[in-house]
Amino acid sequence: MSTVRSKPVQATEPALAGLGLSLNYGDLRVLNEVDFSVGAGEAVGIVGPNGAGKTTLLGVxxxxxxxxxxxxxIGGQDVTKLRQEMRCRKGIGRAFQIPRPFGGMTVLENVLVGVSYGTRVSRNDAYRRCVEVLELCGLIELANRRADTLGLLHRKRLELARALATGPQVLLLDEIGGGLTDAEAEQLVDTIKQLHGLGIGIVWIEHIVHVLVQVVERLVCMDAGRVIADGEPEAVLSDAHVVDAYLGGGH
Known part of the structure; x- marks a missing residue:
């Protein structure tokens, strides 16, 4: 039985939600009364021009x-005051745009850190989870390779594996396709589709829209700290406000 499947959540509540989120950096309004949610097992993409507040939203x-x-x-429970590590243990995993693995450690050791950080399992179960995660992310043959010897695609796979190792119900992905060739991006999409098939919710920020829409069922567009469109990908991408703010802006 898989140890990586999403943790159960209350079906009547979003797996993860932010309500009325606002944030200023000095005089700059970065988030402006943002409401956002992702259901259990749902895949949601977030697009928008640079500076729209997308990565800040994930950070919040x-x-x-x-x-x-x-x-x-998270699952209907107010976690606003909980630190990042506690939210991780409640089922929120995050993978960043620029992978920063522990370079002097092996691929397996990097994933083991994720298991230890996000879960409370026995030593035997921890290694079993690591092996399963490495297989899912296409890294099992590189388990004993030092992380600082990996190419970009495999570093991104390792970033994804470390987040997956925490046992998330929702994975937050921040432009993890950036810098990859089209062929490499397609490989990453296949992996993310597989994870979504396990019932894991996905929130994915990505500028490569044609890659994003292969996975997500819902698309959110942000501009100037606000959500300006939210719905089926085709409808959002044809929305006049989205075209003006993002697709028509040369991004």
Whole structure:
């Protein structure tokens, strides 16, 4: 039986939600009364021009950034005051745009850190989870390779594996396709589709829209700290406000 499948959540509540999220950096309004949610097992993409507030939103949801106003909920529970590591243990995993593995450690050791950080399992179960995660992310043959010897695609796979190792119910992905060739991006999409098939919720920020829409069922577009469109990908991408703010802006 898989140890990587999503943790159960209350079916009547979003797996992860932010309500009325606002954040200022000095005079700059980065988030402006943002409401956002992802259901259990749902895949949601987030697009928008640079500076729209996309990565800041993920940081607030994950607990790395404290909002000025608003609340964050996991499975209906208010976790606004919980630190990042506690939200991780409640089922929120995050993979970053620029992979920063522990270079002097092996691929397996990097994933083991993720298991130890996000879960409370026995030593035997921890290694079993590591092996399963490495297989899912296409890294099992590189388990004993030092992380600092990996190419970009495999570093991104390792970034994804470390997040997956925490046992998330929702994975927050921040432009993990950036810098990859089209062929490499397609390989990464196949992996993310597989994870989604396990019932793991996905929130994916990505500028490569044609890659994103292969996975997500819902698309959110942000501009100037606000959500300006939210719905089926085709409808959002044809929305006049989205075309003006993002697709028509040369991004």
């Amino acid at each position: 949801l994950a607990g790395a950034i404290k909002p000025d106003r608003g609340t964050v909920h």
